[in-house]
Amino acid sequence: MQRTWHLHVVSFIGFLSLVRLFFPLLKWFITRFLLTNPKRLKRYGSWAMVTGATDGIGRAFAHELAKHGLNLILVSRNPSKLASVSDDFRQEFPQIKIKIIPFDCSGNSKCTFLLFHFSAHFFFGQSS
DSSP: OHHHHHHHHHHHHHHHHHHHHHHHHHHHHIIIIISOOGGGGGGGOSEEEEESTTSHHHHHHHHHHHHTTOEEEEEESOHHHHHHHHHHHHHHOTTSOEEEEEOOOOSHHHHHHHHHHHHHHHHSSOOO
16 A cells, blocks of 8 residues: 555656646747747738738738738728728828738639739839
8 A cells, every 4th residue: 555655656746847847848839839929020021911901800910910010011802991991000000101902802813913913013113
């Protein structure tokens, strides 16, 4: 009976030692791979294009990007909603530039056209 008691104590101490080693490893993994620093976004460029930017996830995503100082290209089907969202963002984030593109991205070929147009104007300097 006493041998099993000692075995439980030793097992418990071993378990605590493993937990003590596991949590720093878990913290490192989460901070390294899951919670990236949002300031790293600008290394990909100063502009971000968001489709579906007038409602829901697209609008929230655009808001977060603007909060981190990225210039925005907002794309959506409804021009009036797009202008409204753009005005809201300009009031809240006056330091960023915002371009709006009323465009329907429902088809894959349409989005491909938009991406080529976007890259020609913003990366190769064909737009003011």
